[in-house]
Amino acid sequence: MSHSDEHMIVVEDLHKHFGGFHAVDGASLNIDRGSITGLIGPNGAGKTTLFNVIAGVLKPTTGRVFMDGEDITGLPPHTLFHKGLLRTFQIAHEFHSMTCRENLMMVPGNQSGETLWNTWFGTRRIADEERALRAKADEVLEFLTISHLADQKAGQISGGQKKLLELGRTMMVDAKIVFLDEVGAGVNRTLLNTIADAILRLNKERGYTFVVIEHDMDFIGKLCDPVICMAEGHVLAEGTLAEIKANEQVIEAYLGTGLKHKDKVGA
Ligand SMILES: Nc1ncnc2c1ncn2[C@@H]1O[C@H](COP(=O)(O)OP(=O)(O)OP(=O)(O)O)[C@@H](O)[C@H]1O
Numbered sequence: 118m119s120h121s122d123e124h125m126i127v128v129e130d131l132h133k134h135f136g137g138f139h140a141v142d143g144a145s146l147n148i149d150r151g152s153i154t155g156l157i158g159p160n161g162a163g164k165t166t167l168f169n170v171i172a173g174v175l176k177p178t179t180g181r182v183f184m185d186g187e188d189i190t191g192l193p194p195h196t197l198f199h200k201g202l203l204r205t206f207q208i209a210h211e212f213h214s215m216t217c218r219e220n221l222m223m224v225p226g227n228q229s230g231e232t233l234w235n236t237w238f239g240t241r242r243i244a245d246e247e248r249a250l251r252a253k254a255d256e257v258l259e260f261l262t263i264s265h266l267a268d269q270k271a272g273q274i275s276g277g278q279k280k281l282l283e284l285g286r287t288m289m290v291d292a293k294i295v296f297l298d299e300v301g302a303g304v305n306r307t308l309l310n311t312i313a314d315a316i317l318r319l320n321k322e323r324g325y326t327f328v329v330i331e332h333d334m335d336f337i338g339k340l341c342d343p344v345i346c347m348a349e350g351h352v353l354a355e356g357t358l359a360e361i362k363a364n365e366q367v368i369e370a371y372l373g374t375g376l377k378h379k380d381k382v383g384a
């Protein structure tokens with residue numbers, strides 16, 4: 118596995134075992150800087166587990182993960198977050214009673230709010246920071262075409278709008294690479310297109326690299342090149358979606374697990 122400048126992320130022979138079960142079983146792959154890389158594969162292939170290991174949510178059993186040439190294996194999510202590596206999470210239940218704007222303003226940044234010095238002497242600075250944070254949140258809402266939701270409670274917006282808000286959280290910091298796990302699941306077509314457009318714009322205009330897990334092949338086809346296909350914990354094939362769809366091993370892997378209609382490759 119090479120460590121050329123093109124590769125933002127290098128995953129080397131990664132294993133994650135749960136007891137005797139090998140959820141990730143020798144996965145090796147590279148994510149190119151500036152790419153929108155698709156990660157597909159049948160249910161249980163180990164995609165989410167791989168994401169969780171890369172993003173520091175789970176520690177690998179063995180194997181290495183590098184970001185920009187630096188070994189980041191096993192670093193906790195908040196450390197990776199400050200390096201610009203983000204994995205989106207569902208908006209936690211306790212944030213449902215906060216507005217969409219407040220949810221964005223909650224994303225940890227370099228706020229100096231909590232220190233004792235600031236509590237005594239820094240009220241003015243805190244107010245300035247809060248204003249800046251609010252302006253940033255409003256800018257993000259506008260980028261995502263959901264300005265009209267700014268004052269709505271996060272618990273009251275639709276599932277698709279929540280996905281956009283989750284994506285919005287990655288825009289409150291200087292993200293370099295964002296891992297999206299099934300952002301399109303259960304989202305209607307119109308919002309799915311809005312999400313896809315936001316991903317494309319973040320990629321083109323702000324240089325975000327994305328890794329996208331998705332079962333919807335139209336979504337993958339519209340956004341992703343290359344596409345990596347996993348099965349049984351390792352990488353089966355990598356290429357354009359057309360190449361992946363024509364790959365015998367990929368077709369077999371999907372057939373072997375009883376394919377769902379929406380997963381159908383080669384269709
Ligand atoms: N915490 C865990 N403990 C035990 N087994 C787990 C755990 N997490 C995942 N697994 C198992 O590891 C395998 C891979 O799961 P994973 O969620 O990574 O698959 P996936 O490719 O994301 O599937 P899907 O497309 O259905 O989301 C599955 O068989 C799953 O049951």
Ligand SMILES: [Mg+2]
Nearest residue numbers: 164165166298
């Ligand atoms: Mg999954």
